[in-house]
Amino acid sequence: GAVVSQHPSRVICKSGTSVKIECRSLDFQATTMFWYRQFPKQSLMLMATSNEGSKATYEQGVEKDKFLINHASLTLSTLTVTSAHPEDSSFYICSAPDRAGSSYEQYFGPGTRLTVT
Amino acid sequence: GQSLEQPSEVTAVEGAIVQINCTYQTSGFYGLSWYQQHDGGAPTFLSYNALDGLEETGRFSSFLSRSDSYGYLLLQELQMKDSASYFCAKMTTDSWGKLQFGAGTQVVVTP
Numbered sequence: 001g002a003v004v005s006q007h008p009s010r011v012i013c014k015s016g017t018s019v020k021i022e023c024r025s026l027d028f029q030a031t032t033m034f035w036y037r038q039f040p041k042q043s044l045m046l047m048a049t050s051n052e053g054s055k056a057t058y059e060q061g062v063e064k065d066k067f068l069i070n071h072a073s074l075t076l077s078t079l080t081v082t083s084a085h086p087e088d089s090s091f092y093i094c095s096a097p098d099r100a101g102s103s104y105e106q107y108f109g110p111g112t113r114l115t116v117t
Numbered sequence: 118g119q120s121l122e123q124p125s126e127v128t129a130v131e132g133a134i135v136q137i138n139c140t141y142q143t144s145g146f147y148g149l150s151w152y153q154q155h156d157g158g159a160p161t162f163l164s165y166n167a168l169d170g171l172e173e174t175g176r177f178s179s180f181l182s183r184s185d186s187y188g189y190l191l192l193q194e195l196q197m198k199d200s201a202s203y204f205c206a207k208m209t210t211d212s213w214g215k216l217q218f219g220a221g222t223q224v225v226v227t228p
Contacts, residue, residue, distance in 0.1 A: 032214060044218045097214030105162040106214055
């Protein structure tokens with residue numbers, strides 16, 4: 001199946017700093033990618049839809065100025081958590097559908113665990 | 118609140134059969150997916166239903182009834198490695214691939 005990678009897998013940063021997370025589709029092109037956040041023992045909450053070549057679409061309640069998304073190519077989307085605070089500590093996961101494929105499967109990256117101290 | 122409802126936890130012994138039910142709100146509904154997630158890992162795709170009926174994939178099957186806004190995942194011949202969280206997820210009509218996840222069901226398999 002298709003492969004999605006994320007980098008870094010873990011990051012610890014100080015409060016007030018910014019952190020960039022990369023999501024790459026390795027063997028397919030993704031015009032759309034999705035960013036989710038997951039707190040311990042909870043569900044995946046969709047944060048935003050990343051659109052190649054255009055602005056991201058954010059879900060209600062997600063601050064677009066705090067979570068900057070850039071989808072500069074057909075294989076790369078980045079999420080930047082700006083001015084991070086301890087409450088932003090979470091597991092961030094991206095996904096992408098392989099539109100060229102015939103299945104309805106979403107391919108998820110391995111996730112990035114962010115800890116803000 | 119959650120637009121998809123599923124039980125929080127199910128415990129069963131190895132070799133047993135477990136059914137995880139999921140009810141959903143119909144607005145924007147395109148299809149129902151199921152994902153498995155082990156602790157600390159990424160969700161992995163199990164099954165998808167767009168039409169009514171049963172989809173069988175090895176030990177796992179998924180069912181959908183659009184008229185009842187209901188689906189289930191059936192896990193057969195349970196193995197210890199099946200201990201994980203299972204999420205139903207609604208694929209919505211507003212963007213291809215966009216998913217709304219249920220709260221997840223923790224399946225605990227005991228010897």
